Amino acid sequence: MYLRANPAPVSWAEIVRDTDLYVDDGPSSKKTFERDKKDLRSSGIPIHTESIGGSDEAAGGTRYAIRDSDVFLDLELSDEEGLAIEMAASMVQFDAAWEIDALAKLGAGTSPGPPPLRAQLSAPDELIALHDAVDKKRVISFVYGGQSRDVEPVLVFWRRGAWYVHGYEDGVPKNFKVERFQSSLVLGAENSAATYEVPDPADAMAIDPLLHGPDDGLVARVLVNPPLSRLVERDRGGVIERRDDGSVVIEVDVRSPGAFRSWLFGMGDHAIVLSPPELVEDVTSWLRALVDSA
Numbered sequence: 001m002y003l004r005a006n007p008a009p010v011s012w013a014e015i016v017r018d019t020d021l022y023v024d025d026g027p028s029s030k031k032t033f034e035r036d037k038k039d040l041r042s043s044g045i046p047i048h049t050e051s052i053g054g055s056d057e058a059a060g061g062t063r064y065a066i067r068d069s070d071v072f073l074d075l076e077l078s079d080e081e082g083l084a085i086e087m088a089a090s091m092v093q094f095d096a097a098w099e100i101d102a103l104a105k106l107g108a109g110t111s112p113g114p115p116p117l118r119a120q121l122s123a124p125d126e127l128i129a130l131h132d133a134v135d136k137k138r139v140i141s142f143v144y145g146g147q148s149r150d151v152e153p154v155l156v157f158w159r160r161g162a163w164y165v166h167g168y169e170d171g172v173p174k175n176f177k178v179e180r181f182q183s184s185l186v187l188g189a190e191n192s193a194a195t196y197e198v199p200d201p202a203d204a205m206a207i208d209p210l211l212h213g214p215d216d217g218l219v220a221r222v223l224v225n226p227p228l229s230r231l232v233e234r235d236r237g238g239v240i241e242r243r244d245d246g247s248v249v250i251e252v253d254v255r256s257p258g259a260f261r262s263w264l265f266g267m268g269d270h271a272i273v274l275s276p277p278e279l280v281e282d283v284t285s286w287l288r289a290l291v292d293s294a
Contacts, residue, residue: 009050009063040066124178126185130156130165137195139188140167142181151176152193157201168196220252220260221274228270249274257282 002019003010012033016022021036022029037047045066052061133140134153141150151174153167163178173196224232226246233239233248241249254260261283264271273283 003047003064003066006065009048009065011052011061011063013061015064037064124163126178126181127156127163129185129187130178133187133193134165136190137193138190139192140165141186141188143183144176144181146182149176152196154196154198155201159201166199168194218254218276218279220254220276220279221249222252222264223247223249223272223274224267225270228267232267232271254279261286 016025022033040047048065048067050063052063130153134156139150140153149169151167151169153165155166157164164175165178166175224247229246229248232250236250238250238252239248240251264273273280
């Protein structure tokens with residue numbers, strides 16, 4: 001972007017002076033600069049060079065430039081295709097505002113307006129270490145949910161706007177949301193983790209949101225009254241009791257109290273959680289806090 005923004009080619013000394021990309025004019029920075037140029041060229045972005053003439057100290061050096069004509073792509077998009085790309089770019093956003101430059105390169109319009117964001121594809125600091133742990137079968141240790149965890153990771157995946165690591169804690173498969181790590185990540189030795197079957201990313205997380213989360217599962221008993229009792233029985237099953245008024249008591253596996261509350265409250269006053277006591281307390285305390293803040 002720096003080279004593209006300059007109307008004329010710039011020297012190495014000017015790049016060091018004008019950017020924070022390189023610490024100094026020493027050999028280490030120059031080595032990094034050569035690597036960066038190689039990366040750009042391997043990505044299909046030509047870097048034009050010209051020799052510096054004259055008799056001053058810069059003579060004999062090189063100036064560098066990237067021309068827009070080499071970067072912009074002419075895909076001959078129709079208006080409908082350009083609009084489709086703009087809509088797609090506005091639905092998913094990375095850390096950098098890549099979609100602005102990408103749309104310009106594709107000739108699909110100017111900077112898009114505020115996007116109806118559907119996913120924030122961030123890259124947490126732990127991501128590289130997690131991939132390394134999966135590749136080299138390292139046990140990972142971290143604090144999560146207020147507890148120290150030792151997990152044998154098998155998959156790092158993106159789901160519903162966040163990064164997760166799928167792994168085994170005490171032999172039980174669980175998913176951990178990376179942004180909820182409460183400590184730095186500690187990696188064990190290579191091959192310290194056992195070998196497990198790697199699930200497809202689409203199957204790594206249960207479809208049922210009540211089962212999302214690493215917490216030890218609870219079995220909730222819920223009373224559901226008509227007219228929702230038949231619907232819940234059809235969708236979830238687990239009926240352990242039927243009452244004369246048409247209501248049913250069902251058992252529901254729960255790993256995510258938040259998802260459970262959302263499901264429960266969606267039925268309004270037609271559903272009541274009966275047990276276990278800790279889940280009853282979680283729901284009632286949450287409702288009390290909601291009333292107190294109103």
